Amino acid sequence: HHSYLDGVEKLGLLDRIPDFDEVSAKLRKLTGWEIVAVPGLIPAAPFFDHLADRRFPVTNWLRTRQELDYIVEPDMFHDFFGHVPALSQPVFADFMQMYGEKAGDIIALGGDEMISRLYWYTAEYGLMREAGQPLKAFGAGLMSSFTELQF
Numbered sequence: 125h126h127s128y129l130d131g132v133e134k135l136g137l138l139d140r141i142p143d144f145d146e147v148s149a150k151l152r153k154l155t156g157w158e159i160v161a162v163p164g165l166i167p168a169a170p171f172f173d174h175l176a177d178r179r180f181p182v183t184n185w186l187r188t189r190q191e192l193d194y195i196v197e198p199d200m201f202h203d204f205f206g207h208v209p210a211l212s213q214p215v216f217a218d219f220m221q222m223y224g225e226k227a228g229d230i231i232a233l234g235g236d237e238m239i240s241r242l243y244w245y246t247a248e249y250g251l252m253r254e255a256g257q258p259l260k261a262f263g264a265g266l267m268s269s270f271t272e273l274q275f
Contacts, residue, residue: 127216131209142204144182151208155217159208165198168227168236175224180211207247220247 132138135150148158160174162181174181182203198206210216223243230239250262 127213128209131212132205134212135209137204137209142200142208147204147208151211154212155214157211157217159203168240169231172224172227172231172239175220176228177224178217178221180207180220182208223247 134154135142135147137147144159144161151157151159155178157178157180159182160179161184164183166181171181180203183198183200211220227239227243230236246262251259252262253259
């Protein structure tokens with residue numbers, strides 16, 4: 125999708141390993157977001173709290189060569205190339221903040237598994253179709269895994 129490619133270009137993700145501080149500075153100027161380093165998958169409540177505060181958790185480790193096609197939990201490649209480019213787009217950035225805010229309300233009612241699954245099936249493995257266009261991959265799990273895109 126053109127907005128994804130636009131985000132990759134605006135954030136300077138094409139020609140070198142992304143620098144957390146540089147990408148955060150660019151995101152702040154574009155949409156008020158920043159990225160924060162985390163050691164791996166974090167629990168739902170702190171994850172959605174970060175989103176509500178316009179901070180996106182990015183893992184600070186990379187997959188092994190054997191995991192190039194698919195990994196069970198997110199790595200730096202998945203986060204930087206799957207999620208972060210979309211955060212450069214104001215409409216999506218606002219949606220993610222709102223999602224984080226509402227997720228906090230749902231978690232407070234005991235719905236952490238439900239809101240996490242909804243996130244999984246939209247932000248991770250979502251598809252989109254614009255008027256007159258073919259179906260396109262939208263989710264970060266699809267965008268960061270070649271073998272997932274084949275299906």
